Amino acid sequence: MRNQQATQLLFELDRPGRRAHQLDAPDVPMPSIDALFDVDDISQAPPPLPQLAEGDVVRHFVGLSTLNMSVDTHFYPLGSCTMKYNPKRNERIASMPGFASVHPMQASSSVQGLLKCLHELQGMLAEISGLPGVSLQPAAGAHGELTALFVAAAYFQSRGENRRVVLTADSAHGTNPASAQMAGFETQTVKSNADGLVDLADLEAKLGDDTAVFMLTNPNTLGLFDRQIERINQLVHDAGALIYLDGANMNAILGITRPGDFGADLMHYNPHKTFSGPHGGGGPGAGPICVRDFLAPFLPGPIVDLDEESETFELLTPEQSIGRVRSFFGNVGVLLRAYIYIRTYGGDGLRRVSEDAVLGANYLLSKVRHILDVPHGDRCMHEFVASATRLKKQSGVSAMDLAKRILDYGFHAPTVYFPLVVDEAVMVEPTETESKQTLDAFAEALFRITDEAGDLVHDAPHSTRISRPDDVTAARKPILKWSEAEPSSSSDS
Amino acid sequence: MRNQQATQLLFELDRPGRRAHQLDAPDVPMPSIDALFDVDDISQAPPPLPQLAEGDVVRHFVGLSTLNMSVDTHFYPLGSCTMKYNPKRNERIASMPGFASVHPMQASSSVQGLLKCLHELQGMLAEISGLPGVSLQPAAGAHGELTALFVAAAYFQSRGENRRVVLTADSAHGTNPASAQMAGFETQTVKSNADGLVDLADLEAKLGDDTAVFMLTNPNTLGLFDRQIERINQLVHDAGALIYLDGANMNAILGITRPGDFGADLMHYNPHKTFSGPHGGGGPGAGPICVRDFLAPFLPGPIVDLDEESETFELLTPEQSIGRVRSFFGNVGVLLRAYIYIRTYGGDGLRRVSEDAVLGANYLLSKVRHILDVPHGDRCMHEFVASATRLKKQSGVSAMDLAKRILDYGFHAPTVYFPLVVDEAVMVEPTETESKQTLDAFAEALFRITDEAGDLVHDAPHSTRISRPDDVTAARKPILKWSEAEPSSSSDS
Amino acid sequence: MSYLFHTDDDRREMLASIGAGSVQEIIDLQVPDAVQLKRPLRLPDSTDELNLTRELNQVAARNASTATHVCFLGGGAYDHFIPAAVDEIASRGEYYTSYTPYQAEVSQGNLQVMFEYETLVTQLTGLGVSNASLYDGGSAATEAVLMALSIQRQRRKVITSDVVHPQYREILEVYLHNIDAELVVVASDADGSSSTLVEAIDENTACVLIQSPNFVGRVESVSQIADAAKASGALTIQCFDPISLGRLKRPGDMGVDIAVAEGQCLGNPLAYGGPYLGIMACRDELVRRLPGRIAGQTTDRRGKRCWVLTLQTREQHIRRDKATSNICSNQTLLALRASVYLSLLGPHGLRETTDHCVAKTAYAKSVFANAHRFEVVHDTPSIKEFVVRDLGEAVPSLLATAEENGMLAGIDLTPMTQQASSGSSPSLLPSQYQNCFLVAVTEQRTRSEIDQLASVLQSAPQLASVMTDTSL
Amino acid sequence: MSYLFHTDDDRREMLASIGAGSVQEIIDLQVPDAVQLKRPLRLPDSTDELNLTRELNQVAARNASTATHVCFLGGGAYDHFIPAAVDEIASRGEYYTSYTPYQAEVSQGNLQVMFEYETLVTQLTGLGVSNASLYDGGSAATEAVLMALSIQRQRRKVITSDVVHPQYREILEVYLHNIDAELVVVASDADGSSSTLVEAIDENTACVLIQSPNFVGRVESVSQIADAAKASGALTIQCFDPISLGRLKRPGDMGVDIAVAEGQCLGNPLAYGGPYLGIMACRDELVRRLPGRIAGQTTDRRGKRCWVLTLQTREQHIRRDKATSNICSNQTLLALRASVYLSLLGPHGLRETTDHCVAKTAYAKSVFANAHRFEVVHDTPSIKEFVVRDLGEAVPSLLATAEENGMLAGIDLTPMTQQASSGSSPSLLPSQYQNCFLVAVTEQRTRSEIDQLASVLQSAPQLASVMTDTSL
Ligand SMILES: Cc1ncc(COP(=O)(O)O)c(C=O)c1O
């Protein structure tokens, strides 16, 4: 029953002369463009965009949308991504014109309502992290990492310390070393031990005079809270370095423990994960950072400040600020959703969120460990990493095969092949907004798959429009845009 | 990849203790319900509604939506229903709080903006129909028919004429005779002739002293404009009766010919068809009626009137009004969309709409008549009716089979088995908002089907979640609600 | 142009395939020249999206609305909160741009929603079966009466009360006017009892139509009336308020045969009166006379559970003039919204909503009771609506003052006590409601809004001078 | 509670399956007691949907917005019209609640949209390849410079102009501060020519970053600069305005190597500065150094055309510290909106939009030119933005007066001429822009709004007395 025609490429639907958006004649005189502009600056024809009717456009994009799995339609246990329910009130409220139709260059006096929310959000993020200095500016988690590293660099420079190395964990997300490199640091990797935690000996060996920052993910990407945190804390700070906390996994510890309390000096949040700002098919996110008081003077501006006397909110840039890392204030739309989310739950509620996230993950773990190996024990925080190594040996079914086959059962796949420290990794994060019934059904599906014939699994998925695209050719002979020359689609049936 | 779990019945997802919408404690004292109300009036437990989380509800209803074909996703050539593109600006504008959040009991002075639109709409509908008296009150086409018949009855009563019969065409929609009966009339059927038009002899024979109204659909349900209209006009009016025009097919004649100009005395519009108010899965629609000046005093109230002096809009009920046929003003949300649509096109644009609707139908007819018999010629207005009779004889493929199989090709089916005057009727209305490519693809699919093996077609559709439901059992042993006793779903694969 | 698709090339190619020189040529073959319109329609020029959006935004801003005013208006339409999820779901194109599920295979979404809606309505009402929607509460009440008349072919009398929604009774009069039936409007008893009504029921009574809570916000003794009706072989029809059922007994639990309601309150926007949702449920045995579409469960050719439109022999497209009603397009999208709303609330959310209404209404009554100028007319408990008498005898100016202060304070009842209905009853409401207005307090209202309402009203200009407490 | 699912029964059953007595027990196993938070978080209490919606509705109403004020603000973010279809499509859950298409089979919607977006950007820019989005226009400009530096490993100088968006230059300074690169900000020529800039290009220049139309609304001689850059082996990076391309030459047609833009103008809400859309396109040969995700076409195992994320060896999740950028989450939803927007406009709609901006801006300039108090600083043509000098030397009070009259009149440039940037340049904007403000006029503005703006501004309090026309 799928409409294949409407979801051809836009460019194949193009029909010269068709129009959708049109403007009536302007209510002012239309000057001659040729007379007004230098002939060298203007082009005779407008860009060769496709020509479509409004009905084409709507049917096309509505049709395409149904080819996606999403949280609104599917269980989406994509580890490290916290694919929780995206509240509809967040969308409604953030779309109010008083929020969505405010220009970034308006005077602060004209956006007091908005600044009040953002100011409160700064305070909330400080309270949840236990770190008092907050910048809402970064556009995503990775951007937050980078910004915080700029802050760390400025801090050390201000002290005349030449610390050029950033340590990252081998289980860390790729953004950690990438951010360190972009911030001008050298990177070194600290190993994980057999328990999946920081290898303290290795950490100790690598810490030195030139260590600026140790980037720690805690709970880490294996879903484990590092019990050695106090020791790590001591080692890093004794070396005169700072601890950066990758806050991607904050959903596990809201109200349970605070980065600032367990030793982190800087951190970012991923509000699109922890605070339900939706993921938008890949973004937008936001990456607000929190830092200790002695680092706050280096934060990028603007920051929202409350002038207690006049009871007005103002934008400030700290004295020793690194400057700015993006245009305008930040990803306000995403931040507002985080604010609404935190207001919805309140403090007790947030703790409950984390408890239920931990409960759900451990429950699913208690089922999955009878199906797959889970190398790092039978307890976790908000997610866990299983391994398909044994399965692969026994029946040739890899983590990738599992991921592809589970799609046929109506579930999005877990993250696979990350973190790198687990072979054939299957990283499952159920979140707190999934029912026990859903978790049961997912475990049941996994179990059934391990019993299925190899071919069925290798060729999976079978229920999707396409199956097992050829990534190698895609990269070797990249086709990165439509062009008239490209062969057109073999039609679906 | 379908999520089967989320689209179980709501009641199967029920889990006692789950909550979605919750209210904080009220900011006033909570009285004791038991003390306040008579014990006989109150129940101990609230109604046994299902208990769900917000995420359950969203995933459930979003998931269900994808089981529908719709104009936003599919070509939907459902004859007689004018399934044209539903403009998104209509939705946006009609949802503005100044329109959508207005209480029906507000003083007229507080809704002048809205009344202005409705007043203009009255004028537009009068201009398009050529009939000056307008009531926006009826809730749908059928309701418009009924209301107009009440008006006709009141008119004849006011003249002391005892006319108790309403004539309807055998090709008419079922609502015509049903409305006549509800309005207290006796109904008689006028036959169609071999050309699919009104059998004049039969009409003449049935017209008499007791004839109140002849209900005419023109263009009729075969998509033909009755060339004999002038003669019909004369016959009916000579008999002292009125002509009612079923305006469901107005999409064919906007700006081309006007009911008031070709003899109609009363009519309804279906704004959800002609003026793109969406169909809402079955409704809401609206059924504004237009009548000649001498019938206007009997229209239901309220009607919007402009006090020229004070330049304010008021609600009036005509002196001899029949009364009212529903609560409050009418289906304002639908009427507003019609208003926006008419404003978007303007007069010339509306004529263009009809011309393109006629063009599209004739083009598709020019293709389909090589595939199926089209009993009533090779020209039509906005739709045409083919017949599968020959096909059925030759290969056992009925109109129903065709309709079911076309679904597999990604098209909604035409209307089948209506109008009743065509055997194995296949009634196709492409509308003006479909591209030539789409019409070509549809004709091509029809053609392919006539070539397919009988079994493939008889068992169709094959690409839908379910196929050929058992209507007979549904009616013989009706299961009209979920109950715990009913066997639960056999799960899909 | 606007939403059209065909380019000039398309048009040429299409005409060539048809074998016609122009569309006009096709039209000329069918539409006699004499009836063709030879001039352009006299309508405003076409307007682009930008200009129309801008213009209508300004027009919309000229209306008072719940976005600009605090709303205490009720009378059948209420300013209840609509959760965001309702809007988000109902704005999916697959719902709002599809039509009646004639092809079940590609309409399982709508059909399942209809089946769920019907089930939710039976859970709400305690009755056995529901249809898939009617136009609105008022026409649903009338359809219920017509249904009762068609079941009770030998009985021609319809009894109702003068505190059933006046508009509903107006509709009823129109529909009954042309058919063989007698409408009797019984005066309500001052003490809120139903003895006069009960006494009016006789052998010729087809049905009794009551509303509870009624138009003036009082809970009727439904069981008593239903018992009396049943005793003399008449059917009982109750107009109910869905939101009240978080606390009040369900129609089906009180012996009601047919229950109808205005479903606007269940997640549907006020929209100046429509589109709204006509809810109708009845006892199982009456299903074959139920008007409107019904979805039922069945299995497909592979034995899979699924849903279809059923019992269609009741309907106009099959039975034509023998149908139970002429309804075709109905209010499915609003039934969807109601289903989402009820799913979100569940039993506890519904009860909380009722309780908030009760609490805030009780508070509002106490505030009015304490204001010199006003009198709360009935001392019976309310779910969310009650009548206030303005001892200052200046309801219109009082409402105008409120409006200037950003409040829609209530519905002036005086005109209804004067307006002669076209039918049997002398006026739409009993004369005791002169100088009264109807106030509705939903869960959305706050204490401070209520306080402000009373204080603003208190200060409005008045005609009669108001006695002080002590002089009473 | 809120969005949680588990009932008490669920929790019990789940803990039993885990074999734990409580969640706290699971936590205690991992989180040392000493670092556990022993008190509740100090946050506002939880708030229900009704109250939060109501409260934030009131908070939102305290902000001036384009719904309450006529907006003449630009400076990188513009009040262009957003067709309703854009909102409707982007609010589909399948788009906004999905994530990066790691599983291509269940992400073909997003992947095809990305591929179409990339194609649209290449059509718009005339360049060979586009990525799937970056954070915003400013960070995209910086990423382009980093890309150029990584391509030109031997060249360390980055040249830009003092009329490139000041905020973009601020970002650039931060990013370049810690790496081995030199930023040179060249003063713009008063006559709008580019000779000073061209002269600054040398053998050590990795790239030239220009903006056209630039921050003060002038069209730069892009071809000339690009030719000069190419001649000395440097790359040219242009920040462009997508809306201008209905008329202006495309970057790729003028020899630009990397084009970047703020894509907010393409159907994305103003939202006080974000989320916005960083657009980046480059010549084909540079693709392996392009930052950000890229979707490419391939075939599946049955030979069917499909789309995947490709060239991932550029990215952080594969290459870690060797990646072209650290970007992970990007701005896909905004790229979707831009794609819908461009599909709706097409070439003719884009040209009409450009033309409306040009016409209304020209009209606004003429109105300001005729007002005694003002001077239009540059006599070069504008697409939609220009600088006005207030001879009354009272820009702040003038903007405040406008705001009181419901207008956001422009951006005060004086602070930028004073504010020392932390880097090499003495101030963010040349001193000639003191007492000036930047005015943007989109297709949404009307003649009467423009007239009103000028007349309101004319009447605002002033510091310097303004000479009359004759005294000039
Ligand atoms: C552990 C971890 N760190 C950092 C990031 C980067 O965050 P973002 O995608 O918001 O840039 C992610 C996101 O996937 C992550 O999972």
Ligand SMILES: Cc1ncc(COP(=O)(O)O)c(C=O)c1O
């Ligand atoms: C010819 C005709 N007349 C009347 C109607 C009834 O209109 P409505 O469904 O709006 O009540 C229809 C609707 O399908 C129709 O096609």
